Amino acid sequence: MTTVRHLAVAALFAWTVASPSHAADTTAAQQLAHWSAQAGSPGNADKGQVLFTTRHGGEWSCASCHGTPPTAQGKHASTGKSIAPLAPAFNPKAFTDTAKVEKWFRRNCNDVLSRECTAVEKADVLAYLSALKP
Numbered sequence: 001m002t003t004v005r006h007l008a009v010a011a012l013f014a015w016t017v018a019s020p021s022h023a024a025d026t027t028a029a030q031q032l033a034h035w036s037a038q039a040g041s042p043g044n045a046d047k048g049q050v051l052f053t054t055r056h057g058g059e060w061s062c063a064s065c066h067g068t069p070p071t072a073q074g075k076h077a078s079t080g081k082s083i084a085p086l087a088p089a090f091n092p093k094a095f096t097d098t099a100k101v102e103k104w105f106r107r108n109c110n111d112v113l114s115r116e117c118t119a120v121e122k123a124d125v126l127a128y129l130s131a132l133k134p
């Protein structure tokens, strides 16, 4: 546990140093380490899957736009616009731009949960997405 926390803190430090917001400034693994460090525990893929696939009192779940599993092209639930796969193994660009990830997490969590997601929830969702492999 101490080692895990240590690694997470080291990753967080690396992330902070490398974080200025331009495209391709991070990776899914770095983001997962970042949120796990903030949450104080590693992301839980099972909880992430539940959060992602269920509705939280509103009209949409994350899966409404991103699909289940989110490994193929998604389709926006209201505009019909196509969305690149969210799972990093299926989309090399996913989770590589800090500003983009922050922006969409804020916006999408507000749409689905009527609030921002916590670090724990972000770590869980990313653990779920990272576990999806071809």
Ligand code: HEC
Pocket (backbone or CB within 6 Å): 052, 060, 061, 062, 063, 064, 065, 066, 076, 077, 078, 083, 084, 086, 093, 094, 095, 096, 097, 100, 101, 104, 105, 108, 109, 111, 112, 113, 125
């Ligand atoms: C109403 C449709 C919609 C819903 C619902 C939705 N998203 Fe999204 N999401 C989008 C669109 C559109 C993008 C931008 C895609 C692009 O430009 O590549 C996006 C992008 C993202 C990104 C950035 C991915 C990247 O390329 O780095 C993340 C992370 C994300 N969504 C997470 C979520 C989560 C978590 C939920 C549920 C809480 C959710 N989304 C629900 C439409 C949606």
